[in-house]
Amino acid sequence: MDQQVTDAAxxxxxxxxxxxxxxxNRMTNRAFAPCEIPREHYELVxxxxxxxxxxxxxxxxxxxxxxxxAVKQAISQxxxxxxxxxxxxxxxxxTPNYSGVATxxxxxxxxxxxxxxxxxxxxxxxxxxxxxxxxxxxxxLLQSVASSTMSAHLAAAALGxxxxxxxxxxxxxxxxxxxxxxxIPEELDVVDVMCFGPPLKPSYKRWKKPLDQIVSWDRFNHQxxxxxxxxxxxxxxxxxxxxxxxxxxxx
Amino acid sequence: MDQQVTDAAxxxxxxxxxxxxxxxNRMTNRAFAPCEIPREHYELVxxxxxxxxxxxxxxxxxxxxxxxxAVKQAISQxxxxxxxxxxxxxxxxxTPNYSGVATxxxxxxxxxxxxxxxxxxxxxxxxxxxxxxxxxxxxxLLQSVASSTMSAHLAAAALGxxxxxxxxxxxxxxxxxxxxxxxIPEELDVVDVMCFGPPLKPSYKRWKKPLDQIVSWDRFNHQxxxxxxxxxxxxxxxxxxxxxxxxxxxx
Numbered sequence: 001m002d003q004q005v006t007d008a009a010x011x012x013x014x015x016x017x018x019x020x021x022x023x024x025n026r027m028t029n030r031a032f033a034p035c036e037i038p039r040e041h042y043e044l045v046x047x048x049x050x051x052x053x054x055x056x057x058x059x060x061x062x063x064x065x066x067x068x069x070a071v072k073q074a075i076s077q078x079x080x081x082x083x084x085x086x087x088x089x090x091x092x093x094x095t096p097n098y099s100g101v102a103t104x105x106x107x108x109x110x111x112x113x114x115x116x117x118x119x120x121x122x123x124x125x126x127x128x129x130x131x132x133x134x135x136x137x138x139x140x141l142l143q144s145v146a147s148s149t150m151s152a153h154l155a156a157a158a159l160g161x162x163x164x165x166x167x168x169x170x171x172x173x174x175x176x177x178x179x180x181x182x183x184i185p186e187e188l189d190v191v192d193v194m195c196f197g198p199p200l201k202p203s204y205k206r207w208k209k210p211l212d213q214i215v216s217w218d219r220f221n222h223q224x225x226x227x228x229x230x231x232x233x234x235x236x237x238x239x240x241x242x243x244x245x246x247x248x249x250x251x
Numbered sequence: 252m253d254q255q256v257t258d259a260a261x262x263x264x265x266x267x268x269x270x271x272x273x274x275x276n277r278m279t280n281r282a283f284a285p286c287e288i289p290r291e292h293y294e295l296v297x298x299x300x301x302x303x304x305x306x307x308x309x310x311x312x313x314x315x316x317x318x319x320x321a322v323k324q325a326i327s328q329x330x331x332x333x334x335x336x337x338x339x340x341x342x343x344x345x346t347p348n349y350s351g352v353a354t355x356x357x358x359x360x361x362x363x364x365x366x367x368x369x370x371x372x373x374x375x376x377x378x379x380x381x382x383x384x385x386x387x388x389x390x391x392l393l394q395s396v397a398s399s400t401m402s403a404h405l406a407a408a409a410l411g412x413x414x415x416x417x418x419x420x421x422x423x424x425x426x427x428x429x430x431x432x433x434x435i436p437e438e439l440d441v442v443d444v445m446c447f448g449p450p451l452k453p454s455y456k457r458w459k460k461p462l463d464q465i466v467s468w469d470r471f472n473h474q475x476x477x478x479x480x481x482x483x484x485x486x487x488x489x490x491x492x493x494x495x496x497x498x499x500x501x502x
Contacts, residue, residue: 016295016409018269023302023402044267046466050459051274052401053416056344057493059460062475064467071469086372089380093307093372111471115479119486121337121344129340132422139442140418142390146397147416150303151274153398154405158267165304165398167391171383183470191390208301209310215297216315218322219434220362224313228366235370242308 022158027205029162030096032197035105041159042106045196048155054144055137060116061145063152064182066107071181075109075193076102078177079166094240098166105197106161108152109178111188112145114138142191149192162199167192204246273409278456280413281347283448286356292410293357296447299406305395306388311367312396314403315433317358322432326360326444327353329428330417345491349417356448357412359403360429362439363396365389393442400443413450418443455497 042065049063066072079098086095101107117137123130153163169178175190184190213224226234241250293316300314317323330349337346352358368388374381404414420429426441435441464475477485492501 012409012411015269015273015411016406018266019273019405019409020299022266022270023299023406026302026304028304042466043462046462048271048274050462050465051277053277053279053404055418056490057457058490059465061465062467062471063465064471065469067469089374091372091374095372113477113482115477115482118482119490121342121346123340123342136418136420136422139393142393143397143400143418143443146394147401147404149394150398150401153304154270154274155267158263158270160263160266167306167387167394169387171387182467183473185471185473185476187476188471192394206308211294211297211301214301214310214312214314215293216313216433218316218318220313220315220436220439222434222436225436225438226364226366231364231366231369239307239309239370 022154024205026154026157027162027199027203028164029199029201029203030100030164031200032100032104032162032195033200034103035198037106037197042108044159045106045108045152045155049148049152052144052148052151054148055140056116056119058116058119058141058144059148060113060119060141061148062111062113062184062188064109064111064184066109066182069102072104072107073102074181075107075178076100078174079169082171082174094243096243100164101166101193101195104164104195106156106195108194109182109184109190110145110149110192110194111184111190112141113188114141115187117141145191149194152194153196156194156196160198161196162203164195165192166195169193207242207245207247207250273405275456277405277408278413278454279415280450280452280454281351281415282451283351283355283413283446284451285354286449288357288448293359295410296357296359296403296406300399300403303395303399303402305399306391307367307370309367309370309392309395310399311364311370311392312399313362313364313435313439315360315362315435317360317433320353323355323358324353325432326358326429327351329425330420333422333425345494347494351415352417352444352446355415355446357407357446359445360433360435360441361396361400361443361445362435362441363392364439365392366438368392396442400445403445404447407445407447411449412447413454415446416443417446420444458493458496458498458501 120137122133371388373384
């Protein structure tokens with residue numbers, strides 16, 4: 001073992017702590033105080049997104065900054081409509097109040113170019129084997145765009161903003177509505193909307209699982225596997241608490 | 252507009268720069284120098300993963316730390332085999348040399364519990380509408396785990412390590428091989444392997460698209476849309492360069 005190398009790896013705890021200061025304080029909020037986001041701040045946020053890793057370094061992401069308040073309003077309306085659809089469908093999902101999108105100071109739509117799956121290991125021959133590889137390729141694509149979006153969220157948090165990551169827009173109908181508002185071509189999928197701004201009321205920290213519930217050493221710790229019954233109970237009795245309460249107030 | 256709020260958001264450029272120092276210096280490497288990762292470093296890396304956002308705050312991720320060198324060797328062998336499969340299939344994907352996994356000081360397998368899609372907006376009735384919602388729910392799930400994995404990679408980079416994010420393991424056969432090595436139950440999908448350690452040779456920065464190629468203001472900039480022909484050309488002539496060369500040496 002090369003002691004020098006180990007030492008080199010151990011000196012950067014200050015840099016780690018600076019990162020964790022941002023990671024711990026990235027907090028979701030769904031209502032923002034009025035504020036004009038300077039163009040420079042959008043650029044700082046997206047500069048972080050730009051450096052993210054991606055499968056085959058394909059960088060298959062597009063960020064569309066939404067500054068027109070009429071467009072924000074329209075996007076918000078489609079989300080509110082989706083909220084009402086879910087109630088009608090008796091989905092029982094504790095859907096957030098999407099009207100906050102209309103007044104979010106910073107709004108960025110995130111689109112992904114699914115055609116880039118052909119840049120990943122695939123066969124492009126429509127065979128059964130190709131379908132298996134394509135399924136994995138789509139996972140690579142989505143994980144890539146999420147690593148970039150996460151970087152943008154961290155950057156916004158570092159600048160002092162509260163953030164809101166909306167992934168509930170993959171439905172085809174929602175996309176058909178949102179694309180024309182932003183001139184997004186049919187070749188692209190709108191997968192996320194990112195909102196940020198100063199919080200209207202203070203943000204609060206959500207409950208996070210303790211480390212031992214998500215980490216196993218050498219072999220998977222079966223105590224961390226939930227039964228389907230436990231997952232169903234979690235959805236019924238705990239989901240709304242971990243989504244909408246302060247971590248100190250979950251139980 | 253509330254000037255005080257805007258000022259508050261503008262003061263944190265030092266925190267932003269500290270974050271960007273990590274984001275810019277998160278670099279991929281596929282060969283590592285020998286080094287023993289202290290248990291504390293695994294915990295620091297996974298502490299970052301723990302704080303990530305997730306759909307419905309479901310935190311559907313499991314991290315399995317792999318310290319046994321025989322197990323690392325076995326995982327590496329399955330990847331090398333996959334490398335050979337791709338050559339036989341004439342996939343033309345410039346697959347990296349996976350033998351570096353065997354000697355990576357830090358190896359963490361990342362599993363996701365797909366059953367948690369039922370915590371997202373879905374109907375669970377097998378209808379056509381349910382399938383549409385489930386497709387989106389799977390996207391939420393994957394984006395969630397990627398936001399957590401990305402946080403872990405940034406933490407490892409902050410500690411001074413080079414990182415390697417392997418997403419090429421979603422194929423069913425690969426999972427059937429890897430699960431028993433780590434005691435991972437069938438209920439979970441192994442979606443990624445993360446390697447980290449001191450680089451054997453210096454890491455180099457990959458090419459990243461300039462900001463104006465990924466950002467549109469108010470309406471999508473159609474200059475940033477590639478035609479299918481352009482994507483195919485990119486795959487043929489540029490992919491291997493952006494994957495394996497220093498950014499200063501791509502053209």
